[in-house]
Amino acid sequence: MRTDSQNRIDDLIKEAQAGDRRAYSELVKIHMNKIQALTYKMTGDSDTATDLTQETFVAAWTNLKTFKFEAKFESWLYRIAYNKTLNSLKREKNMVSDYDFDQHISTSNPETDLYQKELKTKVLSFMQGLPTEQRGVFELRFYKEYSFAEIADTTGKALGTVKTLYREAVKKLYDTAEKQRWRT
Amino acid sequence: MNCNEVKDLIFESFGVQENNETLQKHLSSCEDCRKLYEALAAQAQDFGTDKNFELNQSEQANLLEKINADIDRQEIDKAVNITPAWKSYVPMAAAILLVLGVGFISQLIFKFGSGTDTATNQNDRVAYVGLTDEDITEIKSIELDEFVDQYSSQYDIDDEINMLDDLSEEEYQYLNENLDIGEIL
Numbered sequence: 001m002r003t004d005s006q007n008r009i010d011d012l013i014k015e016a017q018a019g020d021r022r023a024y025s026e027l028v029k030i031h032m033n034k035i036q037a038l039t040y041k042m043t044g045d046s047d048t049a050t051d052l053t054q055e056t057f058v059a060a061w062t063n064l065k066t067f068k069f070e071a072k073f074e075s076w077l078y079r080i081a082y083n084k085t086l087n088s089l090k091r092e093k094n095m096v097s098d099y100d101f102d103q104h105i106s107t108s109n110p111e112t113d114l115y116q117k118e119l120k121t122k123v124l125s126f127m128q129g130l131p132t133e134q135r136g137v138f139e140l141r142f143y144k145e146y147s148f149a150e151i152a153d154t155t156g157k158a159l160g161t162v163k164t165l166y167r168e169a170v171k172k173l174y175d176t177a178e179k180q181r182w183r184t
Numbered sequence: 185m186n187c188n189e190v191k192d193l194i195f196e197s198f199g200v201q202e203n204n205e206t207l208q209k210h211l212s213s214c215e216d217c218r219k220l221y222e223a224l225a226a227q228a229q230d231f232g233t234d235k236n237f238e239l240n241q242s243e244q245a246n247l248l249e250k251i252n253a254d255i256d257r258q259e260i261d262k263a264v265n266i267t268p269a270w271k272s273y274v275p276m277a278a279a280i281l282l283v284l285g286v287g288f289i290s291q292l293i294f295k296f297g298s299g300t301d302t303a304t305n306q307n308d309r310v311a312y313v314g315l316t317d318e319d320i321t322e323i324k325s326i327e328l329d330e331f332v333d334q335y336s337s338q339y340d341i342d343d344e345i346n347m348l349d350d351l352s353e354e355e356y357q358y359l360n361e362n363l364d365i366g367e368i369l
């Protein structure tokens with residue numbers, strides 16, 4: 001069943017495909033945070049993530065006419081963002097990485113800040129510890145709540161591979177958590 | 185389902201609602217699997233949601249602005265490239281400058297000019313390629329694409345078109361007849 005918001009998104013896409021920049025800005029606003037959350041967790045760095053989100057939406061505009069409404073627009077964007085992120089990670093593979101997950105958290109509640117900071121650090125350090133492709137699968141399954149079939153489609157991997165990658169990521173998560181439990 | 189199959193299913197459904205009846209049945213009778221299931225459910229809580237990774241309002245506005253600026257630039261490039269005749273002068277001028285240097289373009293400008301002898305004195309002529317002396321020095325050290333990008337970004341679409349309108353038919357003809365851009369590049 002199609003929802004109103006899906007219909008509205010389809011309308012915006014059609015307008016944007018006809019060259020309407022304001023409609024495209026609306027689409028960007030609607031999807032920006034989901035893309036940013038993906039690139040952020042994939043790269044572990046908020047600035048790099050913002051650059052990738054920017055590139056994703058520019059590339060999406062350039063290629064908008066190739067979007068044929070066969071997939072969800074969202075998935076189409078994820079695919080662009082995912083590929084851009086993988087390429088960027090490949091390019092930066094040789095750079096020394098120190099996981100500095102410093103955050104400019106601007107809420108006024110110190111308790112929320114601390115919780116938010118701990119959560120981010122936990123998630124980002126876990127995800128950075130995964131091989132990049134496993135990281136992508138984890139992102140799409142856990143955070144985007146995609147089915148394995150949708151993930152296979154988005155990443156261009158076989159269904160079985162995607163399942164295995166997710167299982168392994170979660171096993172790793174479980175082992176890490178268990179180790180930490182024994183330590184504390 | 186045996187324990188291994190159940191465990192695989194538990195891993196696969198981490199963070200996802202799993203209403204598999206066989207699974208639930210197994211969990212109610214197998215402590216080992218139930219422990220794994222519960223431990224992972226607790227972990228899933230700690231992993232938050234995408235909401236924890238969103239941009240704040242001002243970051244969002246900022247990013248939207250950057251995206252729009254990039255698209256503007258791209259649209260200008262496209263407008264310059266698909267316009268067949270004299271509007272393609274802009275990247276061409278950039279190319280000539282890069283390849284042949286300032287001396288040549290000065291001569292060229294002088295030929296079009298109305299009397300004074302150097303490019304820098306010909307303010308209106310210099311203006312239509314949008315270059316100052318500093319620009320000229322600067323572009324010698326950068327790539328063509330980058331220059332065209334940078335150059336395009338300095339103008340609104342309207343400005344750029346007005347500026348190009350300043351180029352007379354005669355001037356365009358001259359460039360077209362006397363320069364084979366393919367050969368130069």
Ligand SMILES: [Zn+2]
Nearest residue numbers: 187190214217
């Ligand atoms: Zn069991």
